[in-house]
Amino acid sequence: MKRLFVLMFIVAGWNAQAQQSKPLQFKEEIFDFGTVAEDDGPVTHEFVFTNGTNRPIKIMNVQASCGCTTPGWSKDPVAPGKTGYIQASFNPKGRPGFFNKTLTVTTDLDATPLVLQIKGQVNAAGSSEPSDFQAMNGSWRLKTGSFNLGKVYRKDEFTSRDFQILNSGSKPVTYSGKFTGPSYIKVDVTPKTLAPGAKGNVKISYNGKLKGAYGFQSDNVEIQTDDEINPVKSFSVYATLEDYFEPLKPEELAKAPQLRLGITSLDFGTVSASGATREVTVTNSGKKDLTIRSLQGNCSCVTASATKPTLKPGESSTIKINFKPQDRKGTQQKAVTVYSNDPRNPVQRLTFSAYVD
Template sequence: MNAIFSLVINLLFISVAICQINKEIVFDEASFNFGEIKESEGSVEHEFMFTNLSNHVIKILAVEASCGCTSTGWTRQEVGPGEKGFVKAMYNPVNRPGSFNKSLTVTISSVQNTIVLRIQGKVIPKIKTIEEQLPVLVGEIRFRNKSFNLDKILTNESQTREFIVYNNSKDQPITFQSEYEAPDYIKLEFQPETLNPKEQGLVKIKFDGKARNDLGFLVDNVVFFTSEKEDNRKEFQVYTIVEEYFPTMTAEELANAPKLKFEKNLIDFGRVDNSEKISIELAIINEGKSDLYIRKIKSTCSCTTTNPNKEVLKPGESGSLNITFDPRGRTGSQQKLITIFSNDPRASAQRLTVKAFVKK
């Protein structure tokens, strides 16, 4: 027992000694806990005070916060021997409910290592009004957004997403009509069908990824109707990212799968005139052991078009992808993305970046 106690004491002295080596600046505290703070009361701040223990002046060169939610301040002038300075942390709790733990990395002249300070706390969220929760008002129905974002859906599945709606009327019940306008692969359901004044309900959207028969970021339109005398027609866009489904594969199956490889992922045309189109042939190869199928190619701009010379590549086979950029009507820096969808299970959606600077 005495041996263990002695070891602990020795380790403590060693730790203290190490902390004091080349210690030119000492903070009164290395962390601060705000405790519980209310989102509704806005930003909170704390100053970490320090003392210059060296025999020469020092200066804080930078304070970098680990999050954009935290802004910083510090003593800008030089701090002489024995003098004090500060580092200030200001935390903004808006839209950040729950616990937080953020760091401030302090860089000081003549001090080799940076110093890390921490702020902690817990944000008590503001109780939002219905207008804040559902800011989009169409007629007398409130919605959270101007569109319905279904997020990711696989090609082998149907998924249903729910979206909150609210009858903003003071005294009129509102009924959702059973008929609506939507593609066959989108179904709408309203629960309940009739919303009483100040009552909340749901719009349920069922999306069939297989029936959509497309890949990537997709936009569809839906229109539904209510019993309102005015603004009874509600038109919204439905956003979806459809990705190809691949069953779980063993290491051996992955080793035998197709593998898409590009000559390069960045195509930089440099400075170009705005008078005519420019093109490049990009080499593509199947580095896998099964046939590679190019499913689809999409660009973020109609000014960038593509044309593969082959849509099926045998194992080890190469092909080319013609990429054409049309700068007409454009000036300055341009950056476009091309997404290639294939049956490569490791990366079924791969992106190329096309850059150019269009001269006036």
């Protein structure tokens, strides 16, 4: 019994340590360039971070996974509460197709490196072959049949992404300037008239605050053209929404709410077709009220609810997870994403496994 208690204590310590905030608080650790033209030269992105510790941190080295990516970084020590940057410059020359590169960052604080990621799609120089554009919509060809914007912050501004199109028809296709869609999505096409064999871009702009939701979202837009084959072009628009938090000083972070999950993974065991429910403890270990803003299951078979959405400092409650297998059988791996006002870790994930008879 004593050994069991010691083991439980060690596991709890591991869980607590895993949930501590990162010393370098990045606004994002993955950046998608979208479509990049091979002949337009290098593209660059800066990963901005805040020093969330009480001592200066110096970036010792940034190692790129490929010679096509040139790193840069803040050379001087970054004081507590101040911001620094890691820069990634990717050269698409001679690299058509999908790319996914990493930057390994080491500091004088911790021997464990942090890994940042850039990705995107390089459009081959001078290429207008239909084989590069697999999705058809009338005379338009695209690399995918939908528009995925990736992560979009719930800010009152529009986040934009460009998606390349090719006119594979024998006649010019003109965008009328009109589209049908929700108010939080805007559409533009350049050039307005696309000659046969020519390439252009569809710009999708998305306002996360106007959408007013969290997590993965799916919408639809219809773009009006004079295309004889399919004048009204329908597309799905995907985005993953989360809150944006301004960088905080160490003294502000010390007073902020902090969400701690009792566990981050669990086993439902064997589940019948009628489903099962489990509970996970959630605690506010911060100094201000914690609000659980949304709970999102990763499929229709998973729902979750907070017994008490707002927790005072030091208060604990539970998150109830309901799993209804529906027609699913065998081993299942599912997840619930927790969105809160914890500025250190506003998005946390609970994963669970189950075996359905």
